[in-house]
Amino acid sequence: MEAIVTQFFNIEIMVKALPLVLQGFGITLLICVVVIPLGLVGGLLAALASVSQNRALRWSAIAFVDLFRAVPPLVLLIFIYAGLPFAGLSLSPFAAVAIGFFLNNSAYFAEIFRAGLLSVHKGQTEAARSTGLTQTQALIHVVLPQATRNVLPDLMSNVVEVIKLTSLASVVSLGEMLHAAGLVRSLTYNASPLVLAAVIYLVMLWPVVRLISRFERRIAS
Amino acid sequence: MEAFLDTFFNGAVLARYAPSILQGVWVTVLLSVLIVISGIAGGSALACLRAYRIRLLSVLIVIYADIFRALPPLVLILLVFFGLPNIGILLSSFTVLYLILTLVLAAFAEEIVWAGITAVPKGQWEASRSTGLGFTQTLIWVVLPQAVRIVIPPLTNRAIAITKMTALGMVIGVPDILGQATTAQSFSANASPLMLAAIAYVFLFLPLVIFSRWLETRFAAPGV
Amino acid sequence: MTQAAQGAVAPPTLTVRGLRKSFGAEEVLKGIDLTIARSELVFVLGPSGSGKSTMLRCCNRLEEPDAGEITLEGDPVTGPKVDLNRLRLRMGMVFQAFNLYPHLSALSNVTLALRKVRRLPRAKAEALGLAALDRVGLKAKAGSYPAQLSGGQQQRVAIARALALEPSVMLFDEPTSALDPELVGDVLAVMQDMKAQGMTMLVVSHEMKFARDAADRVIFMDAGRIVEEGSPEQIFEAPQHERTETFLARFSGRG
Ligand SMILES: Nc1ncnc2c1ncn2[C@@H]1O[C@H](COP(=O)(O)OP(=O)(O)OP(=O)(O)O)[C@@H](O)[C@H]1O
Ligand SMILES: [Mg+2]
Numbered sequence: 011m012e013a014i015v016t017q018f019f020n021i022e023i024m025v026k027a028l029p030l031v032l033q034g035f036g037i038t039l040l041i042c043v044v045v046i047p048l049g050l051v052g053g054l055l056a057a058l059a060s061v062s063q064n065r066a067l068r069w070s071a072i073a074f075v076d077l078f079r080a081v082p083p084l085v086l087l088i089f090i091y092a093g094l095p096f097a098g099l100s101l102s103p104f105a106a107v108a109i110g111f112f113l114n115n116s117a118y119f120a121e122i123f124r125a126g127l128l129s130v131h132k133g134q135t136e137a138a139r140s141t142g143l144t145q146t147q148a149l150i151h152v153v154l155p156q157a158t159r160n161v162l163p164d165l166m167s168n169v170v171e172v173i174k175l176t177s178l179a180s181v182v183s184l185g186e187m188l189h190a191a192g193l194v195r196s197l198t199y200n201a202s203p204l205v206l207a208a209v210i211y212l213v214m215l216w217p218v219v220r221l222i223s224r225f226e227r228r229i230a231s
Numbered sequence: 232m233e234a235f236l237d238t239f240f241n242g243a244v245l246a247r248y249a250p251s252i253l254q255g256v257w258v259t260v261l262l263s264v265l266i267v268i269s270g271i272a273g274g275s276a277l278a279c280l281r282a283y284r285i286r287l288l289s290v291l292i293v294i295y296a297d298i299f300r301a302l303p304p305l306v307l308i309l310l311v312f313f314g315l316p317n318i319g320i321l322l323s324s325f326t327v328l329y330l331i332l333t334l335v336l337a338a339f340a341e342e343i344v345w346a347g348i349t350a351v352p353k354g355q356w357e358a359s360r361s362t363g364l365g366f367t368q369t370l371i372w373v374v375l376p377q378a379v380r381i382v383i384p385p386l387t388n389r390a391i392a393i394t395k396m397t398a399l400g401m402v403i404g405v406p407d408i409l410g411q412a413t414t415a416q417s418f419s420a421n422a423s424p425l426m427l428a429a430i431a432y433v434f435l436f437l438p439l440v441i442f443s444r445w446l447e448t449r450f451a452a453p454g455v
Numbered sequence: 456m457t458q459a460a461q462g463a464v465a466p467p468t469l470t471v472r473g474l475r476k477s478f479g480a481e482e483v484l485k486g487i488d489l490t491i492a493r494s495e496l497v498f499v500l501g502p503s504g505s506g507k508s509t510m511l512r513c514c515n516r517l518e519e520p521d522a523g524e525i526t527l528e529g530d531p532v533t534g535p536k537v538d539l540n541r542l543r544l545r546m547g548m549v550f551q552a553f554n555l556y557p558h559l560s561a562l563s564n565v566t567l568a569l570r571k572v573r574r575l576p577r578a579k580a581e582a583l584g585l586a587a588l589d590r591v592g593l594k595a596k597a598g599s600y601p602a603q604l605s606g607g608q609q610q611r612v613a614i615a616r617a618l619a620l621e622p623s624v625m626l627f628d629e630p631t632s633a634l635d636p637e638l639v640g641d642v643l644a645v646m647q648d649m650k651a652q653g654m655t656m657l658v659v660s661h662e663m664k665f666a667r668d669a670a671d672r673v674i675f676m677d678a679g680r681i682v683e684e685g686s687p688e689q690i691f692e693a694p695q696h697e698r699t700e701t702f703l704a705r706f707s708g709r710g
Pocket of ligand 1: 478483501502503504505506507508509512
């Protein structure tokens with residue numbers, strides 16, 4: 011019991027690790043701020059393409075989505091960070107993370123937006139067009155708001171997934187929170203810094219996870 | 232073009248490392264199958280337990296499910312892999328990866344199956360109980376068969392997402408596809424092993440992704 | 456099968472004594488007393504929210520009574536040591552919304568309890584199930600799924616599901632309220648047929664014509680109490696209570 015406390019919940023070590031871990035947390039947030047909007051925009055565009063009338067566009071969008079849903083994000087990230095330099099394309103860890111996550115997140119967000127778009131009844135567009143709105147106006151003012159609302163829990167839960175995914179950046183030595191905690195762990199041979207990082211993730215994400223569960227139940231009933 | 236081929240599809244490198252990556256494929260497949268079976272079974276069992284609405288038990292299940300859904304799997308993997316040896320528990324990297332991803336999948340599966348159970352109308356319970364079936368019998372014969380239909384598409388998606396995370400094993404030295412490929416890459420100083428790994432993952436998971444897409448249209452209730 | 460069979464006088468099929476039930480602060484049943492003799496058809500009337508469904512659901516304890524005693528053929532229904540599932544085999548219930556199992560065929564809907572509670576072998580259960588479906592005129596639909604049946608057919612399958620267990624009493628909660636008018640007749644015909652065969656029935660419904668034709672006794676409920684009871688003639692032609700009168704007046708226009 012005491013061993014568990016000193017090895018996992020060692021306050022002294024946590025206090026020492028805190029500045030570095032918090033600095034890492036800042037970078038985690040920075041990654042989120044860059045990567046989430048990128049994924050949302052990429053996903054929305056891919057979703058629109060995947061329901062378009064143009065056959066070629068539609069199928070390339072679906073192929074893009076399925077391809078990047080099939081490749082594990084870590085594989086993608088390492089490929090970009092460690093593989094591309096052999097082709098003369100060296101990227102900073104941050105750029106590699108941004109590109110890798112953009113491709114991965116877009117695919118997942120696209121699938122969600124697509125379901126949302128398909129959930130909006132065709133009559134909605136027709137009604138909007140009948141009042142003189144253009145196709146684009148109907149999309150922006152009538153279809154998209156409904157589509158987004160219909161899949162809001164899924165969008166939120168994917169945002170949680172993206173935030174969790176930022177921990178992968180530690181593998182390419184981007185000094186986000188997990189990387190910082192792992193560094194202190196390797197210096198102290200004590201797992202408490204990792205527990206500290208876990209607690210911070212938990213404080214950040216637990217309320218969202220709870221909220222999503224509530225949301226989903228309300229929609230189900 | 233030649234430089235590209237030489238970097239990503241180098242024949243000599245591929246021939247040399249293909250066998251080890253193929254071994255990695257087996258490790259990935261084995262892990263995935265084990266995780267999917269035990270994760271879904273565990274999560275479903277927890278969801279069923281929750282149906283009995285025993286206060287304390289339900290609260291514990293929810294806390295477990297929330298924690299394992301909120302924490303990044305990589306954090307859990309590192310925590311267990313590097314933390315447990317310090318208190319005298321030695322687990323292989325394979326075991327750690329299997330355990331954590333099973334727990335994560337079970338947490339998600341619990342939430343999904345529970346949502347499926349609660350989506351079955353109350354009248355179904357009442358009809359069944361009114362003919363003398365007990366609570367457990369109703370759960371097994373009336374409610375779960377209906378919940379399964381609701382649950383299959385999201386459960387499939389989640390299972391795919393989590394089995395893909397077996398790639399995280401590379402960080403703690405599991406000789407899965409990615410683990411083998413990064414080792415090979417550092418020895419060969421060439422990107423071909425990584426390319427081969429990516430292709431292997433696409434080969435393994437693309438059919439599943441397409442299958443899940445088909446499931447979604449198949450199970451989508453008409454008119455909803 | 457019942458203790459009563461050995462006694463000199465057979466006890467009533469169903470008795471309810473001092474039944475009370477509250478939801479939160481709202482007392483929905485304020486002391487219900489009711490006795491139903493063997494082969495009797497008791498028809499329950501009353502405004503929405505008067506507690507009709509709650510009373511019915513207390514009889515087989517889908518709703519747990521707060522106070523009161525219920526017996527079935529002399530056997531206690533309320534009380535801690537009752538084997539509820541065994542007892543429910545002897546009380547069929549038919550719901551307004553049918554509540555057929557959508558994942559099972561009509562026949563499997565009917566045989567589920569036969570197999571899982573009465574533990575009959577499949578062949579035996581299916582023979583009984585087909586016989587029950589035959590009684591409601593739907594033997595030909597044994598293989599159909601609920602989604603492939605009309606509302607009236609679904610409700611008849613639901614009746615067969617209860618009938619197959621050979622219950623001592625059948626509880627009906629507005630069995631025709633969810634049906635299109637042209638489908639109501641089929642269901643009522645089945646109920647009339649059951650009555651002719653001697654089934655004991657407690658029926659909550661708004662089908663006044665059926666009450667006149669088939670009921671032995673009509674009960675009028677209001678605000679959690681039985682306000683008035685009597686033969687159909689008494690209740691419909693000469694109601695004693697003002698509330699019964701106003702309630703019936705609202706229906707007289709509809710025949
Ligand atoms: N599960 C419940 N929880 C809370 N209140 C309930 C519940 N079931 C019934 N009630 C309330 O109890 C009262 C009686 O309901 P009940 O369904 O027994 O009436 P009813 O006579 O069957 O009405 P109707 O003709 O509309 O079916 C109503 O006020 C209703 O809102
Ligand atoms: Mg009612």
